[in-house]
Structures are given as C-alpha cells and as structure tokens.
Amino acid sequence: MPHRRWNPLLREWVLVSPHRTQRPWLGQVASAAVTPQIEYDPACYLCPGNCRAGGFRNPAYTSTFVFDNDYAALLPDARHLEIDQGGLIVARGERGICRVVCFSPRHDLTIPRMKPEELRQVIDVWTDQYRELGALPWVRHVQIFENRGALMGASNPHPHCQIWANEELPNQPARELAAQREHQQAHGQCLLCKYLSMELESRERIVCENAGFVALVPYWAVWPFETMILSRRHTPSLPGLSDAERDDLAAILRGLTIRYDNLFTTSFPYSMGFHQQPTDGEPHPEWHFHAHYFPPLLRSATVQKFMVGYELLATPQRDITAETAAGHLRELSEVHYLDRT
Ligand code: H2U
Numbered sequence: 001m002p003h004r005r006w007n008p009l010l011r012e013w014v015l016v017s018p019h020r021t022q023r024p025w026l027g028q029v030a031s032a033a034v035t036p037q038i039e040y041d042p043a044c045y046l047c048p049g050n051c052r053a054g055g056f057r058n059p060a061y062t063s064t065f066v067f068d069n070d071y072a073a074l075l076p077d078a079r080h081l082e083i084d085q086g087g088l089i090v091a092r093g094e095r096g097i098c099r100v101v102c103f104s105p106r107h108d109l110t111i112p113r114m115k116p117e118e119l120r121q122v123i124d125v126w127t128d129q130y131r132e133l134g135a136l137p138w139v140r141h142v143q144i145f146e147n148r149g150a151l152m153g154a155s156n157p158h159p160h161c162q163i164w165a166n167e168e169l170p171n172q173p174a175r176e177l178a179a180q181r182e183h184q185q186a187h188g189q190c191l192l193c194k195y196l197s198m199e200l201e202s203r204e205r206i207v208c209e210n211a212g213f214v215a216l217v218p219y220w221a222v223w224p225f226e227t228m229i230l231s232r233r234h235t236p237s238l239p240g241l242s243d244a245e246r247d248d249l250a251a252i253l254r255g256l257t258i259r260y261d262n263l264f265t266t267s268f269p270y271s272m273g274f275h276q277q278p279t280d281g282e283p284h285p286e287w288h289f290h291a292h293y294f295p296p297l298l299r300s301a302t303v304q305k306f307m308v309g310y311e312l313l314a315t316p317q318r319d320i321t322a323e324t325a326a327g328h329l330r331e332l333s334e335v336h337y338l339d340r341t
C-alpha cells in the first residue's frame with residue numbers, strides 16, 4: 001500500500017510506494033566501478049609530496065593529513081553584511097573555515113578497506129578537528145562529511161573528507177536541533193534514544209551493530225539504501241565517546257561500508273556525515289550523536305535514484321521499503337569482495 005512516513009528529525013513526510021517494485025528485485029551484479037589500483041598517483045593533488053591545484057605542496061605525510069581548503073566556500077574573515085528589504089530580500093554575512101582531511105597517504109585505500117587501527121586514527125583526527133574548530137568563539141557548527149565517488153560529486157578518488165565550520169547553524173542541523181529539543185522537553189527523553197530502543201526491539205531495520213553503535217535504515221529513509229549510525233549511549237559528539245567507543249565507531253563504519261561495497265560489487269558512492277551538538281557554548285542535553293549515509297544507487301552499480309520531479313516539487317518518494325533495504329544489507333558479508341580469496 002502506498003503510504004506516507006514521518007521523519008521526526010526533519011519533521012517532514014516521505015512517500016513510500018512499495019508496489020512499484022513489482023519490477024522484481026534484480027540485485028544484479030554490474031561490473032565493478034573502476035577503483036584506483038595505484039597506491040600513489042603523481043597527478044593527484046592529494047597524494048603526499050604532490051603539488052595542489054592551489055600551488056601549495058603536500059608534505060610527505062605518512063598517516064592522515066589535514067589542510068585548509070584552497071577553494072574554501074567559507075572564509076574566516078568574511079565581512080559583516082546585513083540586507084533586509086521587506087523581509088523578502090534578505091542576506092547575512094557568514095564566517096567559516098573549510099578543511100580537507102586525507103584519510104591516508106594511499107591513493108587507493110577507501111574506508112571499507114582500511115585496517116580498524118588506521119580508521120581509528122581518522123576518527124581521532126575528526127575528534128580533534130571538531131574540538132579545535134568548535135572551540136573558536138564564533139563557530140557554532142562543525143560539519144564533517146565525505147562525498148565518495150564521482151556520482152556524488154567527489155572531485156578526486158583519493159580517499160578524503162571535508163570539514164566546514166561556521167557561524168550559524170546550517171538548515172538540517174537546525175531542524176534536527178529543534179526536533180530533538182522539543183521531544184526532550186515534551187517527553188523528558190531523548191528522541192533518538194527512544195527511537196533506537198524501538199528499532200532494537202523490532203529489529204526489522206537493523207543492518208549491523210556492536211557494543212557501542214547500531215547501523216540501521218531509518219523508518220523514514222528517502223534514499224534506497226540510506227542508513228544512520230547511532231551511538232547506543234546518549235552522547236552528543238565525538239569528544240564524548242570513550243576510547244572503546246571510538247574503536248567501535250571505526251568497526252561499524254568499516255562494517256557498514258563493506259556491506260555497501262558488497263551490495264553491488266562496486267566502490268559504493270555516498271555522501272555521509274556526522275551530526276554533533278552545536279558548538280555554541282550552550283548545554284545540549286537533547287543532542288544524540290549520529291551519522292547519516294545518503295547513497296544514490298538503486299538497483300545496481302549503474303542504476304541510481306534521481307531526486308527529481310515529484311521529489312523536488314512535492315515530497316520525497318521511495319520504492320523499496322526501508323525494511324527490504326535493511327534486509328538486503330543485513331544479509332551481506334562483512335568480508336570485502338576484493339579481499340575474498
Ligand atoms: P570533494 O571531493 O568532496 O569535492 O573535496 C575535495 C576538496 O578539495 C574540494 O572542496 C579541495 C576542493 O576545493 N581542493 C583543494 O583544497 N586543493 C586542491 O588542490 C584541489 C582540491
């Protein structure tokens with residue numbers, strides 16, 4: 001039956017049309033997308049020792065490498081600007097800092113193929129960056145995100161992510177903040193703690209889990225294989241995680257992305273990022289640390305979902321249900337297809 005599902009974090013509806021998957025599940029194995037096979041690419045602007053497009057030379061780095069984005073969308077010294085013409089033509093100046101994090105010197109080493117201890121180093125860098133940028137008195141939000149694959153607009157296959165820190169809460173985190181805050185006030189309980197407990201009871205949408213984290217397809221998922229990673233413990237941000245939980249986070253990021261790669265035997269494209277409490281100096285008892293994965297693929301390595309027509313003009317819509325998607329991901333192996341003998 002076609003139905004609408006409620007997204008309590010963004011407080012909007014999603015249209016679900018499972019009958020449209022009458023076209024049978026193909027799960028077809030398309031030929032693997034080309035993943036870089038070389039450990040070092042002399043033409044790559046992110047590889048160690050190479051010159052970047054902006055003219056700077058990368059050091060001969062041996063683990064992770066963080067640099068200020070040479071083409072930053074936000075600038076720390078942006079001037080004050082305030083325009084308001086009748087409440088309809090409105091603009092504000094916005095300060096910010098944009099950085100790029102290379103996960104490792106290896107041009108070909110994606111997150112699902114990193115060793116847990118290598119991934120743990122990346123998590124430690126994310127934690128330090130969130131702490132450092134968030135401590136700046138004017139920074140209220142730190143967004144860590146990864147665009148993986150050309151399909152998601154990544155400009156370079158060398159595994160990397162971006163960090164944008166800025167003055168005002170961006171749209172999605174602001175909506176999530178309002179929803180979590182109002183739920184906390186109305187029910188005296190965290191929205192995502194409650195949601196997670198319901199998911200752990202039904203188990204219909206769980207993909208994988210460990211002592212610290214659970215990966216699931218949210219009930220209100222829009223993208224075919226959209227997932228969320230939720231910390232089991234109520235904690236607002238990366239610095240709130242214990243040592244063991246950081247290892248657990250590395251393990252679940254790996255486990256989930258290996259499943260993703262195995263789904264269509266390809267280097268699975270996605271945009272992912274963490275939602276952490278605002279760094280505005282206020283207490284945020286309502287905020288529950290989580291990550292979102294938004295992958296565009298629908299039925300194979302080459303068939304993607306397009307957010308067009310009805311989605312742009314009316315309401316997001318999906319065909320396969322969250323439960324079906326979770327089932328497919330759950331059944332997959334956590335041994336990467338490239339590592340099978
Ligand atoms: P994406 O692949 O997600 O686009 O991230 C790569 C970022 O790297 C992008 O924001 C920056 C781009 O501005 N970049 C540099 O800072 N220096 C370069 O030499 C090339 C790319």
Ligand code: ZN
Pocket residue numbers: 040041044045046047048106107158
């Ligand atoms: Zn490279």
